[in-house]
Amino acid sequence: MAANVQNIPGRTDWAEDDTEDLATAIPPPQITKNKDGTETIITVFLNEDGKRVKRTQRIRRTVVKKKENPRVAERRQWAKIGPEAGKPAGPRPDTTTLGENIIFRPVMGYKSGQVQEKAPEEDRKAEQLKKMQIKCRICSGDHFTTKCPFKDTMAPEGAEGGAAADLGEDADDTAGAAGAGAGGSNYVPPHLRKGAAGAGGGERMGGKYERDDLATLRVTNVSEFAEESDLREIFERHGRVTRVFLAKDRETGRAKGFAFVSYADRSDASRACEKVDGYGFGHLILKVEFAKKAT
Amino acid sequence: MRPILLQGHERALTQVKFSKEGDLLFSVSKDHVVCAWYSANGERFGTYKGHQGALWTVDVDPTTTLLATGGADNTLRLWEIKTGKELKRWEFNTSIRRAEFSEDGRQLLGVTEKRQGQLSNIFVYDIVPDVTADQSTDPTLHITVELPRVTVAGFSALSRYIITGHENGSVAQWDAKTGELIKEEFPHEDGMSVTDLQWSSDRTYFITASKDKTAKLIDSETLEVLKTYVADTPLNSAAITPEPTNYVILGGGQAAMDVTTTSARQGKFEARFYHKIFEEEIGRVRGHFGPLNYVAVSPDGKCYCSGGEDGYVRVHHFDPPYFDFRFEVERERERGLQM
Structure with missing residues (x-):
């Protein structure tokens, strides 16, 4: 208080002084509307340490309208009873917990034991693939390499270049992928063999x-x-x-x-x-x- | 969907019921307590204390002002939902197995157990849907059932008939005014108890669940079996989802006494969803550690809950795939209608 009086000389009314001080310390929040429909709110307030803090918030207001039965709304306001009486609104952790997420998708022709967490199409595909053991060389997915959606964008695993890459380099890479040093004994896919000249043409068949x-x-x-x-x-x-x-x-x-x-x-x-x-x-x-x- | 687990009971759940708007949920269990919950977030609204025995049944009137409970303490009680005050108590010689309000909430039905030389009885009381009113002590209708023990009962559309399900798998139709037995049918296997009876939203047909591992959709006028849903486990409960979805939900699992000898997977403690018309199973929801004693669907069709022998109530709010799912023929029909 004394400090305030010192800061603003000439004031004698302490009550007036106090209100004046508050007004200068904390201006009301400024709200400006932006062109894109958002609002900027500048608030100045004193934080826990008593320091002046300026906070600029940019917000967009969206109105979500929800219709509710007036009876339901009324029941929501009821005072709780029994052991819950006087407890604040909202679920209590001792009686209400959230279970783990369950993915429930109705499926035609549901069979017990079938994995539920899959869409029906995926299921059918997966079943076919289970029989065939297919692994894509590009993305290691469960499909043929030729069907790989990444075939246009990615090179096969272990190969640096695309189809036009240098043959010798490719052979090295495949050897490396196989994990063995000696090149001669390792399997080299036909399209990468030295003999298969013009392999680029045979690359994408079909x-x-x-x-x-x-x-x-x-x-x-x-x-x-x-x-x-x-x-x-x-x-x-x-x-x-x-x-x-x-x-x-x-x-x-x-x-x-x-x-x-x-x-x-x-x-x-x-x-x-x-x-x-x-x-x-x-x-x-x-x-x-x-x-x-x-x- | 993330189920909400409600842990308000210490013993097996016996029945769960939604209010007409689907916002409140009432559960009763063998631990003498009635709990009320908000179905949206699983918040407990409160409990209704007073019963001295295991509770078998609960029902809420269509205005959600009155709650009826009955149990093994041989009483049927009426509560004010908002305050938890006990409004009325009717006492009987044996326990109350089932209580149900009529469609308009002006009649209450109670079924007593057949035991100690007593036959099953059905009592119907007139109810004044007002918490300050004095409820009548004497029943307006009293039926002494000469048939095998009544396990489930309810009022059909416009309170015309009382339909009962029996211990031997039969279903009977009674005149709700005179108490006369009109018809008796045997939709379920002989000796296999009818464990549940739930109504369609207009009460013109109902679904029964039975220990014979089937649930049947039955017309309440003719008692003709409309549809049969075959499961691989004894059923404790069956519910019909309201329009526009055409499903039925079955709940069951092997008897509680056999549970410890098998794994949870084998116990088949899952809620099974069947298409109501095509009688085809379309999915299951697991989660309970014991048999499902009761399944209930919110009258708005947006969520369902199951009460299990494990003492939990699980509330499930459906995800969009549930509402979007159609059989091919249904999809074609919809397309045809659009054009």
């Missing part, structure tokens, strides 16, 4: 994948919370979709941010490419282009 490529779109900037079904829904509007692949992180199960969508018809694909490119999905804007053929 014309059907070429056709596939023609009507395949590469979708990038996909929200990591996206699901294949969401994408399918978006793309199915523009024609018959034969395949949707959404790259997912194997550990977290979240989308990696890109996907491939194949159409049965190329004209549909080009239309979809035009329409969906720039489409807002989740909080991101999709980028759609034709998948580039592997070089």
Whole structure:
């Protein structure tokens, strides 16, 4: 108090002094509206140590309207009874706990013992694959290497370059991957053998994948919370979709941010490419282009 | 979905019921306590204390003002939900196995156990849906059931019939005005007790669960079996999900006395979901450590809960895949309707 009086000389009324002081110390929060609909709130306050702190918050207000039965709303306000009487609102940890997450998806033709945590399509695929023991050389996924969605973007495991890479180097790499030093005794895939001249041509066999490529779109900037079904829904509007692949992180199960969508018809694909490119999905804007053929 | 586990009971759950709006949940167990919970977050609203024996049954009236409970202390009691005050107590010679309000909440039915030379009895009381009113002490209808022991009972649509399920697997239809036996059918295997009877939202049909490992959808007018759901374990309970979903939920598991000899997996302590029309199983939800004694679906269809022999109530709020799921034919029909 004495200090205040010293700071502002000429004041004699201590009560007035005090209020004046408060007013100068803490100005009311300033709220300014920004053009993009957000608000900036600047608050000045005293923190625990008595220091002046200026806090700038930028917020966006969203109104979530929820309809509720008035009876239900009334019951929510009831005073608790019995052993709960007088306890604050909200679940008490001694009576209420959260269980572990259960993924429950209704499936046609459910059979006991079947793993429930899978979509029906995945299940069918997985079952087929169980019999065949397939492992992709590119991404180690459960599919043929030729069907790998990353075949355009990634080189096979253990190989540095793509198909056009130097043959000798490739052979070294495969030898390294096999874990043995001597090159002669190790298996070298036919397309990498020295004898197979012009192996580049034999690299990607099967014309059907070429056709596939023609009507395949590469979708990038996909929200990591996206699901294949969401994408399918978006793309199915523009024609018959034969395949949707959404790259997912194997550990977290979240989308990696890109996907491939194949159409049965190329004209549909080009239309979809035009329409969906720039489409807002989740909080991101999709980028759609034709998948580039592997070089 | 993340189930909410409610630990308000120390012994096996016997029945759980939702209020009409689905916001409150009532559970009774063999430990003499009635608990009320908010279904949205699992918060306990309170308990209703007074019973001196295991509780077998609970029901809430459609306005969520009155609660009826009955149990092994040979009493049927009426409570005010909001305050927890006991409003009325009816005493009997044997325990109350089942209590149920009629659709309009103006009648209450109580079923007594057949024991000690006593036959099963059905008592119907007129209820004034007001907490200050004096409830009548004498039943308006008293049926002495000459048939095998009544295990479950309820009022059909417009309180026209009383439907009972019996220990020998039979289902009987009684006139709710005169108490006359109209019909008796044997939908379940002989000697296999009917363990549960739950109504569709309009009470024109109901589902029965039985120890013969099946649940049946039965018309309340004709007692004709409409659908049969076959499970691989004795069933304790069955519930019908309201529109627009067409499922039934079955709960069961082997008898509590056999549980210790098998693993949880073999015990089949799962809630089973079947398609109501196609009678096909579509999924299971596990979680309980003992048989499911009761399953109940919220009347809004957004969540269901199960009470188990393990003393837990698990409340499950459904995820979108549950609502989106359609059979191929249903999908085609929807497409046809859109066009």
